[in-house]
Amino acid sequence: MAYKLKEVTVRTNNYEEGIKVIGEIWKDIVSGKLPILFDTNHMFQQGISPVSKYSNYSSDENGDYDLTILAVTVDFFQKMDAEVNKGFYKKYDEKDESGKISVCTRKAWEKVWSEQKSGDIHRTFTADFESTVPSEYTKDGKAHCYLYIAIK
Structure with a gap:
């Protein structure tokens, strides 16, 4: 089984x-x-x-x-985008031209930490989500990192 x-x-x-x-x-x-x-x-x-x-x-x-x-499944992302529209989450979408997931992931998190440090966002530290997509699975041939960060 x-x-x-x-x-x-x-x-x-x-x-x-x-x-x-x-x-x-x-x-x-x-x-x-x-x-x-x-x-x-x-x-x-x-x-x-x-x-x-x-x-x-x-x-x-x-x-x-x-x-x-x-x-x-795909409905997860639709639900998260609805949470972004309500103002409960902020979405980050970073990509790497060379197709390296580690690069786009690092860029996304550095953006979060920079905005946090500057006071542009206030994180709740309740539940954050990350989805990375290897370049071989994207239409544009670039690696992508999508972050959904819970905000106040």
Whole structure:
């Protein structure tokens, strides 16, 4: 019998060891070891996108938090865009011309932290979401990072 997970959660942080844990969990998801994108028979789940949820912050981006990798469908993004329109979230969309996910992800988070530092946004540190899309899956051939940051 094949099964799949809807989500998996780890407690981590943005320090070297925490970043290592994040890399390991993503490696297990992409390889199918954790059946979120694939079921246990290694069949790819059509219509599923992986999304990172950052929640249960002990303080802010400098403390521990829960990282949950969710298996979502397109309606998740429609719901999040509705939350942006209501003013509960701010959406960031960064891309990298060379197709490197790490570059566009870093650019997106640096923009968040810069706006936070300048007072342009006030984060709630309740639940933030990140979706990265490799260049081979985009129409423009660029890597994309979409962040939904909870704001006051």
